[in-house]
Each structure stands twice: as C-alpha cells, then as structure tokens.
Amino acid sequence: MKRALVTGGAGLIGSHLADLLRREGWRVRVLDNLEPQTHRHGRPAWVAEDTDFVQGDLCDRATIAAALAGVDIVFHQAAYGGYMPEITKYVHVNSLGTAQMLEVIREQNLPIKKIVVASSQAVYSEGAGRCPEHGLVFPPVRPVEQLRMGDWQVHCPVCGAVTTTAPTPEHAPIGGETVYGLTKVDQEKLVLLWGKQVGIPTVALRYSCTYGPRQSIFNPYTGVVAIFCTRLLNDLPPVLYEDGEQTRDFSFVEDVARANLLAAESDALDGLPVNVGSGRGVPIREVAEQISHALGISIAPQAEGEFRPGEMRHLTSDTERIRAAGYQPQVDLAAGIGRYLDWIRGQRDVRDYFSEAADVLRRKGIVQRVARA
C-alpha cells in the first residue's frame, strides 16, 4: 500500500486529492494548520473522522518531520495564496516552509520516493501572446503606468504591436510578478532542482484557476468563482478588475486531484514543471454572468477601472505535456459551476467578506484605480 502525506489536505485541492488517494487504496496522512482565513469554523466536516490528521504548521520543523515519517510520496499543497498584503507570511510559509521540508528529508535521509508540488500559472508574467508580425512572443508584465492610463492591452516586446492571447507552454519565461507568484516560483524551483541533486523524482504542477466544492467561502482574497458566488448570494455585484475581458483557464478541483495522481504514478512528468488546465480561456465577465445565470440572480457585474498591478491579462494553459502523459479534464466550466452551487447552497454563513478586504487592498496599493483625466 502506498503511503502519502498531503500538506494542506484540509483545503480545496488537498482534500479532494486525499479523498481520491483513499479511493485508490492509498494510506493518507494530512498536515494542515487550518489557516483561520480559510477555515473560520475550525476543522471542516470533509476531513473524515478516521483521517490520519495532523493539525500543525508546515513551518514547524518537528511537526513536518513527524508528518513525513513513514511516507512514500509527498503532495505538497499547503501554501498561503492569493493577493494578500502580508509579504513576510508568503515568503515564510511558501518559500521557507518548502525549503525546510526538503532539508528535513535530506537530513534524516527519509525514503521519500516522489514529491509533487503545487505550483501555479501565477509563475508566468503575461504568458504567451501572438504578434501579427513576430508570431509567438512572451511579453513582459504590463507596466503599472500603462494600467493607470486604462490601457489593458498586451504589447509585443519586439515591435510594440498589440498581441492576441496564445496558450502558454511550460518553456515560457517565469518570474512571478506578485509576491505570491514569486513564492510559487521559489517552491517549484526548490523542489525541482533539489530533486535532481538528491535523486528523488519531483513534479511541479502549475495549476490554472481551480474551483469546486469546499473552496473557502470565507477567504475574500482568492478564488474568483467563490467570491462571485458569495457576492451574488448577498445581493451584491461581482467586482471585475480592468474591464472584465481578461481571460483565465479554469480547472475543476477533481480534475486537479486526478492530475496529482497521474504525476505520482507515471514517471513521464518527473523532473518537470507541468501545466494543469483546460486549455480554454474564459473572460472573467463571462464567469460572473454564468454564475448569476445559474443562481437566477440578475445583478450585473461592476467594472470601475480597478486593477491589480502585476496581474496578467490573459492566461490559457498549453496542456500538451500533461495530455501526452494521459491527462484529460473531465468536468467543464458549466458543469463545475453547477457542482459548486449545489455545494454552496448547503453552507451556512455565506457572507460577503470581499467589501472589507477590497478596502484593505486599496489602502495597501494591491488594488489600484485608473487615473482620471
């Protein structure tokens, strides 16, 4: 029987992954500190009673060492995510937490057979674009001065022409243009290069926007589907940044769990960063409209020229690499939104935490507004 540690296993992706692994006959241990912003009521009901559940902080050396004992494969999902203002906390949990976990494995010579780490499409700058003149290009992040003028377009780095979006392959430049993105780069690079040094197979899965049942309804800083739902259920308009025409690639959480299982069981992806997505870009405005239609709540989304510096305009994952290894997403956006709504209807305390958070983000400059002429 294979034995797994799922860090962050009480969260959205980790909990679905833990369920899938158990169904596949694995023995699963979960390490999660139940981050209060995500889990306002403590241990969620979906962490089954009989789970080998360690409530503790990944960053605590003794805790992670104990959690790793007797494990074959680590699925490292725990992270601090989204657009929050705490710079130190991102670096501490995501970068240092990962570094220390690797150090413990090496120091104690633990017989770990593979590490699958949750990376993100946030590692890409503007992703890939297509220039009418220069073909496939990788534009740098749009300067904040441009965004302040309300110019949302992405320009060719060679000639400055406006580009159209193209699926972003794994060989696109990475760097991270937000603090979160930067720490996801740290995580994946640490794991991949460390794995090569010590001879342990590793895979970094660059997830696209992932959503589905169990996505926190309390965390106003991350999860656009959850945020739009909680806004609408409170009779408030979803807030669109820029003009709402930016596109994202969405993955249903059960598909992402399957991608993790594939990465663990196949050796085709070892040593690689791997996009996990649908391969389809959807405008954010359309996501808001789909949700309001499905809920039967007709409140138009609101776009008032706010933007988040460092956020990419378009990102669609080029999923050729993972598809070649046998991955096939099974739940499309419409079906997935339906599944999320079925779940959220059964939740109590569906409140709006976004308005307050938005004020904080404005004050800290994480959300800005176009300069008025």
Ligand SMILES: NC(=O)c1ccc[n+]([C@@H]2O[C@H](COP(=O)([O-])OP(=O)(O)OC[C@H]3O[C@@H](n4cnc5c(N)ncnc54)[C@H](O)[C@@H]3O)[C@@H](O)[C@H]2O)c1
């Ligand atoms: N959801 C997405 O759209 C998305 C996209 C790209 C990448 N990711 C990555 O996927 C992973 C899982 O994300 P998710 O959407 O399930 O988020 P989530 O917030 O639902 O789950 C993360 C879990 O990690 C736990 N955690 C946080 N800090 C911890 C710590 N110091 N010690 C132990 N546990 C800790 C939280 O309590 C939570 O249960 C993260 O690494 C995230 O960066 C998510």
Ligand SMILES: [Zn+2]
């Ligand atoms: Zn060009």
